[in-house]
């Protein structure tokens with residue numbers, strides 16, 4: 001959910017979906033007792049003025065918000081470094097309005113840097129894939145709907161899991177196969193990101209591997 005302002009949200013989702021629709025879904029999830037976390041991609045010139053209204057809204061609701069630096073996912077979102085609002089800018093802006101303090105990492109390799117509101121009204125996080133990459137502790141893998149294992153969100157190729165899944169092998173064999181792919185990985189795309197890699201390196205689209 002990239003904005004709380006309906007016009008900006010509609011423009012960003014490109015499908016004219018209203019904020020109300022999402023808020024209704026969040027309410028239903030809350031009623032059902034599900035844990036909720038809201039992600040907001042921040043893009044300069046598109047929605048950075050929504051950082052404070054979004055923080056205020058979800059602070060009030062007691063729902064953790066995750067700000068995500070605009071990334072060059074896939075090759076169709078027109079990414080440029082100049083469109084990135086950095087983690088530092090986001091944190092400083094929120095701190096100017098709502099005093100905050102850093103929170104400890106909840107688990108090894110947690111991708112968001114988390115901050116607590118000093119008034120005890122919850123927390124928010126920032127995923128700083130562009131300005132403070134975290135490939136060295138990355139534990140992210142994705143399986144596409146057609147059965148390929150991707151060991152990086154920015155990988156160009158996946159490893160087909162179908163043959164091992166469809167062979168008569170045991171669960172243990174499948175686990176070992178996945179482990180052998182994982183142990184050979186050398187992915188560190190965000191550590192290496194430049195305007196050049198963003199334009200010229202082939203990458204899987206995020207919609208294909210489920211975000």
Ligand code: SF4
Nearest residue numbers: 135138152153189190
């Ligand atoms: S760029 Fe790839 S290796 Fe680096 S944190 Fe993201 S998914 Fe992990």
